[in-house]
Amino acid sequence: MISITTINDVIKQLTKPAGELETSVDSLLFGEPNTEVKGIVISFIATQYVIERAKELGANLIITHENPFYSHQGAISHIQNDPVYQAKRRLIEQEGMAIFRFHDHIHKYRPDGIMAGLIAQLGWDAFIEENAAAFSIVHIPSATVPELASLIKKKLEIPFVRVAGDISATCSRIGLLAGYRGGGQTAIPLFEGKGVDLIIAGEGPEWETPEYVRDSAYQGNHKAMIFLGHAPSEEPGMQLLAEQVRTTFANTPVHYIKSGNLFQIM
Structure with a gap:
C-alpha cells in the first residue's frame, strides 16, 4: 500500500x-x-x-x-x-x-496490461501459450465459433460481435489482438505462423483480415475471425x-x- x-x-x-x-x-x-x-x-x-x-x-x-x-x-x-x-x-x-x-x-507492461485484462475477463488465464507485444495465443478446449461468440458476449457484457470466415468452424488455438491490432500485417500471419483457428480482435481495416478469412473459408479452410470492437476489447x-x-x-x-x-x- x-x-x-x-x-x-x-x-x-x-x-x-x-x-x-x-x-x-x-x-x-x-x-x-x-x-x-x-x-x-x-x-x-x-x-x-x-x-x-x-x-x-x-x-x-x-x-x-x-x-x-x-x-x-x-x-x-x-x-x-x-x-x-x-x-x-x-x-x-x-x-x-x-x-x-x-x-x-x-x-x-509485460504482459501487456490491456491484453491481460481481456484474457482474465474471458477466463482464459490458464490457457495462455504466448504473450507477445502485439498479440497473445491461447489454447482452449475446442468450441465452435457460435459457442465462442456467445461466451464472449456474456463475459464482456456486450450485445453483439461481428464474425467473418467459417462460422461453423471448431476452434481451439486462438490469436487475441486487443484494440486496433486486427489489421492484416499483424493478424493474418498468425493463421499459418502460429497455427491459430480463430482471430479475436478489437478492430482493424475491414478489408484486410476479414477478407482473408473469407477467402480462406471459401477455399475450404476452417478459419474465422471475431471483431469485438475497440472499446470492448480494451475496457x-x-x-x-x-x-x-x-x-x-x-x-x-x-x-x-x-x-x-x-x-x-x-
Whole structure:
C-alpha cells in the first residue's frame, strides 16, 4: 500500500513498470502534477458521462486510456470551434478535473496490461501459450465459433460481435489482438505462423483480415475471425488497472466507470 498526495505520485507509479518511453501519447492533459488527489476515476475513455460521474463521486483525477477529444495523437486544430469539443473542455476546466492519458505505458507492461485484462475477463488465464507485444495465443478446449461468440458476449457484457470466415468452424488455438491490432500485417500471419483457428480482435481495416478469412473459408479452410470492437476489447484492461490502483493506493477512493456500449444494431 502506498500513500499518495499528488497527481504526480500516481503518474510515477503507473508509468514505472514500463520505464521511460522514447515517444508516447501519454501525458497529463489537464490539471497540475502537484495537485492533491481526492479521488481517482479510471475508464477506457473520458466521455462527457464519465467526467460528470467523476464530479459526482468527488474525484479530481481521471485516468483515461484513449484521448477524450477523438484523436489518437491528440490533434485538436480541426475541432477547436466545434461546440461539442468546447462544451466538454469547459466542463473539465470548470470542475478543475485532471485528466491523465495512459495508453502507451500500459501496453508496454509485460504482459501487456490491456491484453491481460481481456484474457482474465474471458477466463482464459490458464490457457495462455504466448504473450507477445502485439498479440497473445491461447489454447482452449475446442468450441465452435457460435459457442465462442456467445461466451464472449456474456463475459464482456456486450450485445453483439461481428464474425467473418467459417462460422461453423471448431476452434481451439486462438490469436487475441486487443484494440486496433486486427489489421492484416499483424493478424493474418498468425493463421499459418502460429497455427491459430480463430482471430479475436478489437478492430482493424475491414478489408484486410476479414477478407482473408473469407477467402480462406471459401477455399475450404476452417478459419474465422471475431471483431469485438475497440472499446470492448480494451475496457477489461482498464478495469483490471482500477483493481491494481485500488490495491496500491488503498487510502484513496478509486472508481472504475465503464464507458458503455457505443454502437447499436438497428
